[in-house]
Amino acid sequence: MAAQPRPGRSKPQATARSLFRSLRVRLGVLVATVVLTTGAAAAVFGLSLSVVNQHVSALSSAQRRLEDLSTASSRVGDYALAALQTTESHELQTDRLSLPRKRIQEAFERFRQDVAEEIDRRGEEAAAAMSASRGRALAFMKGSFELLDRQVMSAIREGREPREGALQAAEEKVRVSLDMFGGSFGPALGQAIENERVAAREADAAMAKLRSRFAPMATLALGVAALIAFMLYRWIASPLLARVSDVASAAREIAQGRTDIRLVVEGHDELSLLTTRFNRMALHLSRRERRLLSAQSRLQEIVDARTAELREANERLSDIDLARRRFFTDVSHELRTPLTVILGEVDVTLRGKPEREDLAQALATIRVRARRLHRRVEDLLRVARSENGQLDLDFEPVSLAAIVEQARDGVAAAAKARNVTLGFEPPADDPVVEADAEWLRQVVEGLVANAVRHSAAGGAIRLSVGHGSNGATLKVSDDGEGIPEADLPHVFERFYRGVSEKEGSGFGIGLALARWIVERHNGRISIESRTAAPGRSSGTIVSITLPSLTPRLAIGAGS
Known part of the structure; x- marks a missing residue:
């Protein structure tokens, strides 16, 4: 029977409890709490900073206005001193008052600007009250100074008049004007300074009150945040963290080779599922380790046995290979020495004047045959060097048509003896490739010789060169007996001999060496062949593809 829910517990409560078992839900609650706490702290901090900034701005503005009033008082004193000096020295120069007058006006203008900035910052009611009080004080001080300035300038002009007692009257008038200005300007300036001091004290008191208000709140908020974090x-x-640490420790133990470690599954959340899968993985690793140890033991036994067999086979192959290379070297040496003597004797004889024309023709034929035999010996030497890993290629631009004609001349006698026709028509656009001419000639000549050997009497072999999509192409086609389908995948394997291969048909290295040489030229060689069947003739096509030279290099090769 299915388990019944406990009495008194509603379905929403059960759903909420199951949700809080999930690791994702708990992590979401953690992240949400952190985000909300951080947002609330940022909002409170921003509000506090805004309030503090307002009070600091008010205090700073009041201090600037005090400095402006202090500067104006100092500049007015400079103006009064300059006016007295002008009249007492009897110079009566009005230019001495221009600079003090300008400085006083600048001080009044700075004070007006600071007052305007403070009015813009404050609220509508406070701004109206401040504009009225500061505006009246500034207007009164500016009016008092302008009246003083006009009286001083009037006294100076009167003192310049050419009448008796004019200078003394001007000096007395300036003193009276300064006394009257001091009686009206001094109280107004003092009241303005006192107003700004009161404004500064109010801003300072507001900041102190804000500090006293926010300090307990900040302490409480810090305590609540610390409690929530805890x-x-x-x-x-x-x-x-404790469960993750257990998983990490178990993983470290498994990495050190202890696959028998297991974890205790607690709860029903995602981490519990991970712990279960971890234990299952550890079990699989333990079983696999035992199987691997058993398989490793068996493999070691097999490897030891095969190593012994391979060592014996390698020794036998080394002996065979050494004997084969020695055979090539000895044969080449034994053939090249007498051929060199023959060629020397023929050249000496041909330098003279034989009495009979037949003798000269015979000697010429001997020389051609001897040179052809000498080329065969050089081919054998190259094969011996290639078997010893000493294949050195001399690349140069060569004509494929010229290579084919040399190969055809090399096997012409064998083809004539077997009554096989060698057909080749040089193309109008002769392909030019970068290759080792001797090695490439030997490859083509070997392919043509194979075609002659496997062609019946009266057969035909077709040679062709041209341009393909992947480069220059060279093809050797015959209508011989063809290659059996079972042997076709193995024709390029070294020392492979097909089931139909006759004795004395070669050492079995021709096609393997040909593919190696063609690949060293960055080319590709392929064979298509079919045997005779009802309604189908036999034949073989060997194709060689080599990279073509660029037109500039091809022109150089042709020239």
């Missing part, structure tokens, strides 16, 4: 750590982070 509860989240105890409820979510600490258990998760």
Whole structure:
């Protein structure tokens, strides 16, 4: 029977409990709490910073206005001193008052600008009150100074008049004007300074009140944040970290080779599922380790046995290979020495004047045959060097048509003896490739010789060169007996001899060496062949593809 829910527990409560078993939900709660706490702290901090910034701006503005009033008072004193000096020295130069007057006006203008900035920052009611009080004070001080300036300038002009007692009257008038200005300007300036001091004290008091208000709140917020962080750590982070640490320790033990380690599964969340899968993985690793050890033991026994067999086979192959290379070298040496003597004697004889024409023709024929035999010996030497890993290619631009004609001349006698026709028509566009001419000639000549050997009397062999999509192409086609389908995949294997291969048909290295040489030229060689069947003739096509030279190099090769 299915388990019945406990009495008194509603379905939404059960759903909520199952949700909080999920690791994702708990991590989501943790992240959401952190985000909300951080957002609330940022909002409170921003609000506090805005309020503090307002009070700091008010205090700073009041201090600037105090400095402006202090500067104006100092500049007014400079103006009064300059006016007295002008009249007492009897110079009566109005230019001495221009600079003090300008500085006083600048001080008044700075004070007006600072007052305007503070009015813009404040609220509508406070701005109206401040504009009225500061505006009246500034207007009164500017009016008092302008009146003083006009009286001083009037006294100076009167002192310049050519009448008796004019200078003394001007000096007395300036003193009276300064006394009257001091009686009206001094109280107004003092009141303005006092107003700004009151504004500064109010801003300072507001900042102190803000500090006293926010200090307990900040302490409380810090305590609440610390309590929330501690509860989240105890409820979510600490258990998760402990379980993750257990998994990491178990993984480290398995990495060190202890596959028998297992973890205790706690809870029903994603981490519990991970722990279960970890234990299952450890079990599989333990079983696989035992199987691997058993297989390794068996493999070691097989490897030891095969190593012994391979060592014996390698020794036998080394002896065979050494004997084969010695055979090539000895045959080449034994053939080249008498051929050199023959060629020397023929050349000496031909330098003279034989009495009979037949003798000269015979000697010429001997020389041609001897040179052809000498070429065969050089081919054998190259094969011996290639078998010893000493294949050195001398690349140069060569004509494929010229290579084919040399190969055809080399096997012409054998083809004539077997009554086989060699057909080749040089193309109008002769392909030019970069290759070792002797090695490439030997490859083509070997392919043609194979075609002659496997062609019946009266057969025909077709040679062709041209341009293909992948480069220059060279083809050797015959209508011989063909290659059996079972032997076709192995024709390029070294020392492979087909089941139909006759005795004395060669050493079995021709096609393997040909493919090696063609690949060393960055080319490709392929064979298509078919045997005779009802309604189908036999024949073989050997294709060689080599990279073509660029037109510039091809022109150089042709020239």
